[in-house]
Amino acid sequence: xxxxxxxxxxxxxxxxxxxxxxxxxxxxxxxxxxxxxxxxxxxxxxxxxxxxxxxxxxxxxxxxxxxxxxxxxxxxxxxxxxxxxxxxxxxxxxxxxxxxxxxxxxxxxxxxxxxxxxxxxxxxxxxxxxxxxxxxxxxxxxxxxxxxxxxxxxxxxxxxxxxxxxxxxxxxxxxxxxxxxxxxxxxxxxxxxxxxxxxxxxxxxxxxxxxxxxxxxxxxxxxxxxxxxxxxxxxxxxxxxxxxxxxxxxxxxxxxxxxxxxxxxxxxxxxxxxxxxxxxxxxxxxxxxxxxxxxxxxxxxxxxxxxxxxxxxxxxxxx
Amino acid sequence: xxxxxxxxxxxxxxxxxxxxxxxxxxxxxxxxxxxxxxxxxxxxxxxxxxxxxxxxxxxxxxxxxxxxxxxxxxxxxxxxxxxxxxxxxxxxxxxxxxxxxxxxxxxxxxxxxxxxxxxxxxxxxxxxxxxxxxxxxxxxxxxxxxxxxxxxxxxxxxxxxxxxxxxxxxxxxxxxxxxxxxxxxxxxxxxxxxxxxxxxxxxxxxxxxxxxxxxxxxxxxxxxxxxxxxxxxxxxxxxxxxxxxxxxxxxxxxxxxxxxxxxxxxxxxxxxxxxxxxxxxxxxxxxxxxxxxxxxxxxxxxxx
Numbered sequence: 001x002x003x004x005x006x007x008x009x010x011x012x013x014x015x016x017x018x019x020x021x022x023x024x025x026x027x028x029x030x031x032x033x034x035x036x037x038x039x040x041x042x043x044x045x046x047x048x049x050x051x052x053x054x055x056x057x058x059x060x061x062x063x064x065x066x067x068x069x070x071x072x073x074x075x076x077x078x079x080x081x082x083x084x085x086x087x088x089x090x091x092x093x094x095x096x097x098x099x100x101x102x103x104x105x106x107x108x109x110x111x112x113x114x115x116x117x118x119x120x121x122x123x124x125x126x127x128x129x130x131x132x133x134x135x136x137x138x139x140x141x142x143x144x145x146x147x148x149x150x151x152x153x154x155x156x157x158x159x160x161x162x163x164x165x166x167x168x169x170x171x172x173x174x175x176x177x178x179x180x181x182x183x184x185x186x187x188x189x190x191x192x193x194x195x196x197x198x199x200x201x202x203x204x205x206x207x208x209x210x211x212x213x214x215x216x217x218x219x220x221x222x223x224x225x226x227x228x229x230x231x232x233x234x235x236x237x238x239x240x241x242x243x244x245x246x247x248x249x250x251x252x253x254x255x256x257x258x259x260x261x262x263x264x265x266x267x268x269x270x271x272x273x274x275x276x277x278x279x280x281x282x283x284x285x286x287x288x289x290x291x292x293x294x295x296x297x298x299x300x301x302x303x304x305x306x307x308x309x310x311x312x313x314x315x316x317x318x319x
Numbered sequence: 320x321x322x323x324x325x326x327x328x329x330x331x332x333x334x335x336x337x338x339x340x341x342x343x344x345x346x347x348x349x350x351x352x353x354x355x356x357x358x359x360x361x362x363x364x365x366x367x368x369x370x371x372x373x374x375x376x377x378x379x380x381x382x383x384x385x386x387x388x389x390x391x392x393x394x395x396x397x398x399x400x401x402x403x404x405x406x407x408x409x410x411x412x413x414x415x416x417x418x419x420x421x422x423x424x425x426x427x428x429x430x431x432x433x434x435x436x437x438x439x440x441x442x443x444x445x446x447x448x449x450x451x452x453x454x455x456x457x458x459x460x461x462x463x464x465x466x467x468x469x470x471x472x473x474x475x476x477x478x479x480x481x482x483x484x485x486x487x488x489x490x491x492x493x494x495x496x497x498x499x500x501x502x503x504x505x506x507x508x509x510x511x512x513x514x515x516x517x518x519x520x521x522x523x524x525x526x527x528x529x530x531x532x533x534x535x536x537x538x539x540x541x542x543x544x545x546x547x548x549x550x551x552x553x554x555x556x557x558x559x560x561x562x563x564x565x566x567x568x569x570x571x572x573x574x575x576x577x578x579x580x581x582x583x584x585x586x587x588x589x590x591x592x593x594x595x596x597x598x599x600x601x602x603x604x605x606x607x608x609x610x611x612x613x614x615x616x617x618x619x620x621x622x623x
Contacts, residue, residue: 014506063562093505100504101416188505189405189413190335197343249375 008124015093016128019086023132026082027139030075033068034139034146040065041149059149072147079140080162083133083171084199090125091178092191095313099186105318118313122179122306129175133168140167156229156284160291161207169295169302174199176302176309183309183316202301210294216280218245229284238275251275329440333409337444340402344448347394351455354391358384358462388463395456395478399449399487404515406441407494408508410434411617415502434617438610442491449487453480465544466591468530479595485602490515492609499616518605526598533594534584543588551579558582 009016046059059065095118098104111117144159145152153159177198181191216233238251251271252260260267282290330337361381368374411434414420427433457480460466466479494511501507534547536558551564559567564579571578586594 014503015509018506018509089505089509097505102418185335187335189408189508190333190339192505192508193336193339193401193405197339247379249379252375 005124008121012090012093015089019082019089019128019132023082023086023135026075026078027135030072030079030139030143033072033075034142037065037068037072037143037146038149040068041146046149069147072143076140076143076147076159076162079136079143080167083129083136083167084174084203085196086132087129087171087174087176088178088192088195088199090129091175091180092182092195093188094121094125094179094182095309096182096186096188096191099316099318100188104316114314115310118310126172126175129171130168133165133171137164137167140164151229155287157231157282157287157290158229158284160231160287164291166291166295169298170199170203172302173202173298176305177202180305180309180312183312202298206294206297206301209297210290211282213293214282214286214290217283218243218278219281220276220278230281231284231287231290233280233282235279237278237280238271239278240275245278245280246275248277325436326440329437330444333406333413336405336409340405340444340448343398344402344451347391347398348451348455351391351395351452351459354384354387355455355458355462358459362462388459391459392456392478395452395459395483398452399445399483400490400515400519402448403445403487403490403492404494404508404511406445407491408498408504408511410437410441410491410495410498411613412498412502412504412507415498415620416504430617431614434614438495438613442488445487445491446484449484453483456480456483461542464542465540465546465585468527468545468547468585481595481599482602485599485606486519489519489602489606489609492606492613493518496609496613496616499613499620502620522598522602522605529598530586530594533586533590535586536582537585537587540583540585541588543591544585545591545594546583546585548584550582550584552582553579 040062041059044059044062044065046062046065060069095104098107108114108117111120140159140163141153144163148158151158153163174195178191178195181195181198182188185191185194211231211233218239219230220239234245236248237245238248240246240251248271251274252267254275255267255270259270358381361377361384364377365374365381368377411420414423424430424433427436456478460478490511493515494507497511497514498504498507501510530545530547536550536552537544537546540546549561551559551561553559553564553567559579568574568578585591
């Protein structure tokens, strides 16, 4: 084991240390903020509006809670980005650095075959990405849960994409794309740039695609409200008596003539009564399925990239 | 060597990075300019529409456009920094990493001359990528109204055009210096991220304090002004923070709105422009400091 890890660690110690320290610092800071949020919320017994057991004021009306909310959100975002960044950095340098520095020929002759060298690299770096993603996924869960007392994010769309195993999967996606770009370009920095752009595009596309295949329901709640347990697909609409969802402007056009011009508040109340505000959502119980499907799509993209990279490495002619 | 040859020698090895940055710069600046144009057009429609029914459409369009603003502003803030970081890393570290530095230094009159030529060419590249984004960010800001200080702004970033350009050059100089010490492309890029965040974060905190000190109550908040904070005046005309006023209102049992008049604190257009010029000047001096450090590091570096 030491034989396998030692040379890898020595060759990558700066990058691994940087990523490890960044993960530990962000995770520790996240846990500290989560602990403080929980302490404030449990002392006051407050909740976040739109959750079960709503307190009229809500935790966000309490300055001690509100002051922690912005750093907690920023840390949650950092934790969500770190795994994909770690994967992209490790992936883009795995093959590219050896080619860029002209050490590929030597590195590949040390192993029985190029493929063996490639697979060993995938396992070592992949395990590191798994570790970073797992830490971020767990701490992200703690942050989302304490930011939204008394809700439990598990089995809901609360903070979707900011916690849980999907962060590990996104890390693997960044890694797979990075290895392919690095292997193809043979240059670390441009490979990293392209990896980050392609990975971000794929994450967004997978999220949109995963939503598309799920049945939606019409839920009635006020404009501007966002029930955290559901994923809103089309928000800010109004429900017509025939069951159709229509735009607020169309609903307003049905108001008694002249009412909107003479008394906008009365017109708004009339619309809310006859065409209640509603949105199309995917209910929270579908979260696990959406996450599995999104994860499978991203893992497939990662596996395809790694396969293509393996082919590139095994056939690459060195200068 | 003439200028074209010097530029070609500096740019050719990193043409992939140049192409990616050019595409990103064009994409982000076009998107910002389009959003700015649409917002201005919708605001004109809203001025003319008359009546809630007729204004509902433009209002919804404006709400949709505004959802893109935070991400656009963040992209406008980050892209010049990324451009500076990538080109700065390529300034010295790429040649050291590929072990071509010794050859490159041997064919120029001196290492300083070699570095000067590269600083001018790649530094111009960093400005070239930042300028369209800075101009588009200026258009977006003009469409949105007054600028907000970094602590208050949407996306947490000050998008004053001149600062975007000076930050790009600053990031370039820092990455160049770190690269000249580290001699490894990826390692120096990662280390530079930390140093750039620390230097620009520190300067931003200092600039915010400067802005707070210069802020005055604004009678009218127009496009081009800077909003620094919000406060209130009590019946005696004293300026208070909103939190202090709320606790006073709670103690006295008087409704907040009856007792206090809201006040916007900030800088008028001309003062804000002068302040931004001063801040950009400080960043330029910091840039010169890091470029100087890079010259020293390259001069005394033992080639590998």
